[in-house]
Amino acid sequence: DGGITQSPKYLFRKEGQNVTLSCEQNLNHDAMYWYRQDPGQGLRLIYYSQIVNDFQKGDIAEGYSVSREKKESFPLTVTSAQKNPTAFYLCASTGALGGGYTFGSGTRLTVV
């Protein structure tokens, strides 16, 4: 079945460490997105990519980095510069103009 796979589902990180969250899609979608979800704040856009080898900062990009070397993959690195990284991270993709997003099942990151 086509969809988006995020891994791992749960991730624990020590302060000062970088961690990378995986996002893979087999939907042949061009655009991919990373959102952060915190209670009561909805979803906030971290980074997005509309085509391979191109990506743009979203609303809260500080402390994060991404790459888009393949159409199927859009990994997110949470760096030690991110002041408050504990959150639920969601990856999404979209294809045709006017279509909605397809979301992965999310990664819950906890800093210990």
Next chain:
Amino acid sequence: AQSVAQPEDQVNVAEGNPLTVKCTYSVSGNPYLFWYVQYPNRGLQFLLKYITGDNLVKGSYGFEAEFNKSQTSFHLKKPSALVSDSALYFCAVRDMNTGFQKLVFGTGTRLLVSP
């Protein structure tokens, strides 16, 4: 800048009663509007969307939404609520005139359906 507002943090309804989850939007140009549902520790699932055409949009699981341009609203409705409808609901908007497929989400409304 485009935005959506969900004025209610939580909506409580008894099973079998109709439910409404409110959403208003602000966008320059023609809006594309979406509703998503999220169950605990899961990603968001698409419910329905409005692009053009009939103001009443029917979606998954018996949900529907009414687009009202004059009131800039896109309220989610269901004639008869189920306990299994209890979840977090998000409204989202995309301004198709920008050419960028970014969705802007509301803060979410928690729906609690009691037996």
